[in-house]
Amino acid sequence: MKSEDTILAAIAGFVDTLSFVALFGLFTAHVTGNFVLIGAGIAGFGRGVLLKLIVFPAFIGGVVVSAMLIRSLSEQHARHGARLLHAVQAVLMFGYCLAGVWATPISQPESLSVTVAGIVGAFAMGMQNAHPKLIKRSSVPSTVMTGNVTQAILDVVDMLSAGTTESMRATARARFATMMPAIVAFAIGAAVGALGYRYAGFWALIAPACALVVLALTTGEQERAVTPGHA
Numbered sequence: 001m002k003s004e005d006t007i008l009a010a011i012a013g014f015v016d017t018l019s020f021v022a023l024f025g026l027f028t029a030h031v032t033g034n035f036v037l038i039g040a041g042i043a044g045f046g047r048g049v050l051l052k053l054i055v056f057p058a059f060i061g062g063v064v065v066s067a068m069l070i071r072s073l074s075e076q077h078a079r080h081g082a083r084l085l086h087a088v089q090a091v092l093m094f095g096y097c098l099a100g101v102w103a104t105p106i107s108q109p110e111s112l113s114v115t116v117a118g119i120v121g122a123f124a125m126g127m128q129n130a131h132p133k134l135i136k137r138s139s140v141p142s143t144v145m146t147g148n149v150t151q152a153i154l155d156v157v158d159m160l161s162a163g164t165t166e167s168m169r170a171t172a173r174a175r176f177a178t179m180m181p182a183i184v185a186f187a188i189g190a191a192v193g194a195l196g197y198r199y200a201g202f203w204a205l206i207a208p209a210c211a212l213v214v215l216a217l218t219t220g221e222q223e224r225a226v227t228p229g230h231a
Contacts (some may be wrong), residue, residue: 004215088127
């Protein structure tokens, strides 16, 4: 599915922003961003240090489970790896939605319901982070845009530089065209995620969950899992 990376980027922006707004500045997709917030919390700035520490193992769990699922596929079913990951992440996203609704109204970052919601969300996004590492296809990172933006800027420089060869300019142009949809989708997803939480609370997570269901049903079978036998 050609738009898969764009949809995944929109999902990441949506979920990460909703989580940040709803759960005391928690990142579920860009999980390493929590390290900065943990440092700030230790110094007395912000809340939810314990929550941010707890979700990191959950994120790792999402990556590990993704790897185990892919490596459990036989040669015959390896081409269904992307669909499997999308389907499991969709289930987890629905779970994140329900856990968040259960935790509402949210007042204390240390409460059990808030912790469960954060864990399920981080687990789901851990799976999405693992996806491009486990599925063999040409892809653009969908969960963290810093590298994509940096590369896009470098490509613009190459395209506009008088000293760039035509082959390099063509390569930069093609790469820029591939990355920009994901960058824009992430930004739009972030805005919609914040607005979704404002007007629908955690029920807004039904939108990315349904998007993952669509991906699970439509992702092309030509993509195959990177198992020990296929690496």
